[in-house]
Amino acid sequence: MPVPLLDLKAQHATIRDSVVAAMLKVVDDQAFILGEPVERLERAVGALSHTAHAIGCANGTDALLLALRALDVGRDDEVITTPFTFFATAGTIHNVGARAVFVDIDPATFNIRPDAVGVAITPRTKAVTAVDLFGQMAPIEQVMTAARGLPVIEDAAQSIGARRQVGGTWRMAGELATIGTFSFFPSKNLGGYGDGGMIVTQDDALATRLKRLRVHGGAKQYFHDEVGYNSRLDALQAAVLDAKLPHLAQWSAARRRNAAWYDQALAGVPEIVRPAIDPANESIYNQYTLRADRRDALQAHLKAKGIGTSIYYPLPLHLQPCFAYLGYRAGQCPEAERAAQEVLSLPVYPELTEAQLAEVASAVRGFYGR
Numbered sequence: 001m002p003v004p005l006l007d008l009k010a011q012h013a014t015i016r017d018s019v020v021a022a023m024l025k026v027v028d029d030q031a032f033i034l035g036e037p038v039e040r041l042e043r044a045v046g047a048l049s050h051t052a053h054a055i056g057c058a059n060g061t062d063a064l065l066l067a068l069r070a071l072d073v074g075r076d077d078e079v080i081t082t083p084f085t086f087f088a089t090a091g092t093i094h095n096v097g098a099r100a101v102f103v104d105i106d107p108a109t110f111n112i113r114p115d116a117v118g119v120a121i122t123p124r125t126k127a128v129t130a131v132d133l134f135g136q137m138a139p140i141e142q143v144m145t146a147a148r149g150l151p152v153i154e155d156a157a158q159s160i161g162a163r164r165q166v167g168g169t170w171r172m173a174g175e176l177a178t179i180g181t182f183s184f185f186p187s188k189n190l191g192g193y194g195d196g197g198m199i200v201t202q203d204d205a206l207a208t209r210l211k212r213l214r215v216h217g218g219a220k221q222y223f224h225d226e227v228g229y230n231s232r233l234d235a236l237q238a239a240v241l242d243a244k245l246p247h248l249a250q251w252s253a254a255r256r257r258n259a260a261w262y263d264q265a266l267a268g269v270p271e272i273v274r275p276a277i278d279p280a281n282e283s284i285y286n287q288y289t290l291r292a293d294r295r296d297a298l299q300a301h302l303k304a305k306g307i308g309t310s311i312y313y314p315l316p317l318h319l320q321p322c323f324a325y326l327g328y329r330a331g332q333c334p335e336a337e338r339a340a341q342e343v344l345s346l347p348v349y350p351e352l353t354e355a356q357l358a359e360v361a362s363a364v365r366g367f368y369g370r
Contacts, residue, residue: 003347003356005308006187010351011251015244019193022239037238042198044245045182048161049174051200053207056233057214060157060183061088063197066231067153067179068096068127070209077126080147082112083316084336085131089155090317098126099326102318104333108276110134110289110343114142127151132159132173134312134345135189135255135286136277140176141166157183158286160190161248165280174200179210184241189255189284190248196237254350255285258357262288262346265361271368273342287312288348293368295344301367307360310345 012019026037038056046054057063073079075097081089083102090100103116110133117128128147130138135158144152154177156162162173174180184196201207212219217228263274273291277283289312292298299309316336318328330337346360 001356001359002306003308003352003359005310005345005347006349007351008186008191011349014351015247019240019243022243023236026235026239032235034232035235037235037242038233041233041238041242041245044242045160045198046200048245048248049172049180049200051172051174051180052202052204053200053210055199055201055207055210055214056238057197057199058231058233059195060181060185060197061092062214062229062231063157063181063183063199064088064092064129064153064155065095066210066213066229067181067199068092068098069213069228070179070206071127071151071153073098073126076124078122078124079127079129080117080120080125081129082131082133082336083318083333084110084313084339085133085155085317086157086313087317087320088157089129089131090323093129094323099124100317100323101125102316102326102328102333102336104335105339107335107339109136109138109278110339111136111138112143114139114146117143118146118148121148121150125150127153127178129153129155130177131155131157132162134275134283134289135159135162135252136281136283137162137164137173139278139280140164140171144176151178153177154180156180157185158188159284160188161252162284163282164278170282175202178203179206184237189252189286190241190244192237193240194234194237196233196241197231198233251350252284255288255348256283258348258350258352259283259285259288261354261357262348262361265357266290266364269365269368269370272364285348287345289343289345291339291342292344293342295342298364298367299344302360302363305359305363307363308347311340311343312345313343314340316340 217226271293
């Protein structure tokens with residue numbers, strides 16, 4: 001039985017009528033840039049993330065870029081971040097003229113180590129970017145303490161709707177950081193029908209500047225306070241996302257159920273390490289990521305059986321050729337390097353049937369003779 005890594009058609013079939021109606025409303029109104037659809041989604045995402053402001057933009061990469069610009073990160077500044085993440089986390093640091101300073105990850109959660117953040121701070125450090133990897137939040141309150149008053153960007157591209165208990169209170173992804181960023185790439189738990197992004201903050205002044213930066217740096221048409229970008233969230237994408245948002249909680253709950261099913265089914269396989277969720281966290285499982293002995297052979301075995309997998313990420317950022325100028329060498333972030341050799345993500349999307357889950361688990365167990 002083939003099992004894809006992600007089946008967007010299965011999800012679309014359950015919400016097609018409401019999404020198409022939302023898109024047709026935008027088409028009939030012939031109002032495609034910003035406007036009420038975007039404002040409505042911004043209000044909804046602000047409410048979900050418990051933040052005072054949400055600002056739509058063109059994609060998750062731009063969300064990070066705009067956040068860095070709003071914090072005045074620029075040439076020769078340093079931004080501390082993780083090397084075990086999607087490229088945009090560090091690519092945007094480079095693109096504002098700053099230098100990425102990579103620190104290692106927690107081997108259990110794959111998220112940035114707060115103690116490593118504190119050690120890496122120098123007089124040039126301007127900000128810290130923490131990533132909520134695979135759908136579970138980084139220990140954001142610990143990162144902020146380690147940052148010693150420096151602004152913290154929470155790259156929550158994979159974790160919209162995730163939450164973490166801090167001081168006995170649930171805090172949402174994006175809520176505590178100076179700025180939080182989301183991606184609406186189609187593979188995300190809340191994905192658009194194309195690119196889209198969102199920035200959230202509690203800070204009024206930052207929100208005002210972010211709104212300017214996304215429209216060429218001007219609050220008033222043809223008047224520009226600074227040089228910004230053309231990074232607006234399309235009204236069509238906002239309409240799609242707004243129609244999908246009411247389903248997000250149940251989709252994420254289904255992912256947690258699927259993850260729990262795998263956890264039980266794969267418990268007797270010592271050659272793999274199942275995902276570790278910090279007890280303070282509730283993950284949305286954007287990915288279900290194992291550590292696997294003979295990972296590449298396992299992936300080939302699953303592919304032969306028609307089971308989709310992916311490796312997030314095969315080469316940590318500090319070893320990417322484009323960042324060679326930073327001077328990092330193999331061995332400097334050993335946990336990120338080890339993870340890159342061992343991780344494998346299995347299908348975990350909400351629409352998986354129990355038969356499909358069983359097919360995946362049986363194939364993994366069979367590879368190891370279990």
